[in-house]
Amino acid sequence: MLVDGKWTKDWDPVQKADEKGRFVRQVSSFRNWITPDGAPGPTGEGGFKAEAGRYRLYVAYICPWASRTLMARKLKGLDTLIPVTVVNPTLTDQGWRFGSYDGADEDPLFGSTYMHELYTRADPHFTGRATVPVLWDMKQHVLVNNESADIVRMFDTAFEAIAPSDVTLYPADLAEEIDALNPRIYDLLNNGVYKSGFASSQEAYDEAVAGVFRMLDELEERLTGDYIFGDKITETDLRIFVTLIRFDAAYHGLFKTNRRQIKDYPKLQAYMERILALPGIRETVNMEHITRGYYSVKALNPTGIVPIGPAHIDALLAR
Numbered sequence: 578m579l580v581d582g583k584w585t586k587d588w589d590p591v592q593k594a595d596e597k598g599r600f601v602r603q604v605s606s607f608r609n610w611i612t613p614d615g616a617p618g619p620t621g622e623g624g625f626k627a628e629a630g631r632y633r634l635y636v637a638y639i640c641p642w643a644s645r646t647l648m649a650r651k652l653k654g655l656d657t658l659i660p661v662t663v664v665n666p667t668l669t670d671q672g673w674r675f676g677s678y679d680g681a682d683e684d685p686l687f688g689s690t691y692m693h694e695l696y697t698r699a700d701p702h703f704t705g706r707a708t709v710p711v712l713w714d715m716k717q718h719v720l721v722n723n724e725s726a727d728i729v730r731m732f733d734t735a736f737e738a739i740a741p742s743d744v745t746l747y748p749a750d751l752a753e754e755i756d757a758l759n760p761r762i763y764d765l766l767n768n769g770v771y772k773s774g775f776a777s778s779q780e781a782y783d784e785a786v787a788g789v790f791r792m793l794d795e796l797e798e799r800l801t802g803d804y805i806f807g808d809k810i811t812e813t814d815l816r817i818f819v820t821l822i823r824f825d826a827a828y829h830g831l832f833k834t835n836r837r838q839i840k841d842y843p844k845l846q847a848y849m850e851r852i853l854a855l856p857g858i859r860e861t862v863n864m865e866h867i868t869r870g871y872y873s874v875k876a877l878n879p880t881g882i883v884p885i886g887p888a889h890i891d892a893l894l895a896r
Contacts, residue, residue: 578704579697579705579706580704581704582697582702582703598781599784599785606703606723608621608724609625610625611626611627611632611712611722611736612735613735613738618731620727625714625721627735630658632715633659633661633685633686633712633713633715634650634661634713634728635692635709635710636661636663636664636710637663637664637666638861639866639871642709642725643710643725644861644862646712647661648861649815651857651860652746653732653733653744655732658739658740662682662684663680663681666869666870667870668874669691672692672693673691673692673709674691674692675690679865680866686713692707692708695720696720699719700720708723709723711723729812730747730812734747746815747811751806754806755806762813763816766792766817767819767820769792770785770834773785773786773828774832774833786833790834793837793845797844800848803848804852805817810855818852818853821849822849822853823867823871826886826890827871830884831871840889853894
């Protein structure tokens with residue numbers, strides 16, 4: 578990780594653990610917002626106006642947080658406005674690396690070797706992990722935001738005047754319900770699989786894995802329409818999908834969330850397939866990057882052997 582702008586320690590998946598061995602995730606630190614007129618958003622400073630070709634999105638296909646920003650970009654029709662750079666899925670001792678892998682890009686702006694070089698370019702004294710997604714301002718040469726939840730919401734609203742869309746991921750009439758459900762999905766499911774996989778005590782693991790399946794059971798029961806809030810997709814569906822599509826191929830085995838697979842939940846399986854079939858969404862899912870990336874985590878898989886399958890996920894993606 579970076580300490581005062583200097584790389585000082587090999588990459589470690591467990592950033593922090595509490596006194597009971599629970600995995601603790603780093604909090605995002607760049608929280609500026611792109612807005613239609615450049616006015617300040619809910620956090621950060623102003624000066625980031627929505628403009629075509631001004632911003633670049635850095636992502637990893639392995640990362641669910643980054644993938645939901647890719648989904649929002651596709652659903653909102655921002656492909657031509659916001660270019661994307663994809664990092665190497667194989668995690669190195671210095672974290673995310675550019676290029677040197679099929680489907681991974683070189684850094685087109687600065688020729689960086691590692692993602693952490695962008696962070697020190699943005700803040701020469703940055704301390705922490707260089708995470709994705711990263712939304713970069715190519716006009717001012719600054720890091721706008723590295724919080725996926727913020728990026729999804731600014732993609733939903735900031736560019737409407739430039740690229741009008743009939744998709745609204747955070748509709749006003751559902752805002753209260755979305756804001757109530759999102760934190761629970763994050764804690765029990767999105768981050769819950771990581772808390773299971775990176776637990777450093779049996780107690781922490783037991784607690785995390787119970788929460789994962791409690792939420793999956795709840796979502797299976799809750800689903801009555803095409804999406805979690807009825808007949809229109811929202812940002813909550815993006816949050817759920819990115820975990821579901823990785824579950825059977827990575828989390829079930831590597832993260833020890835092996836009580837059941839998503840294929841054992843008929844409604845969730847159909848829901849995942851329905852979202853995958855939406856225009857552009859399949860392009861945001863690179864299962865080869867996902868499995869290669871997760872199984873490159875030495876702390877969980879020291880041999881680096883990548884398993885084959887599962888066959889039903891390969892078949893789904895092939896369709």
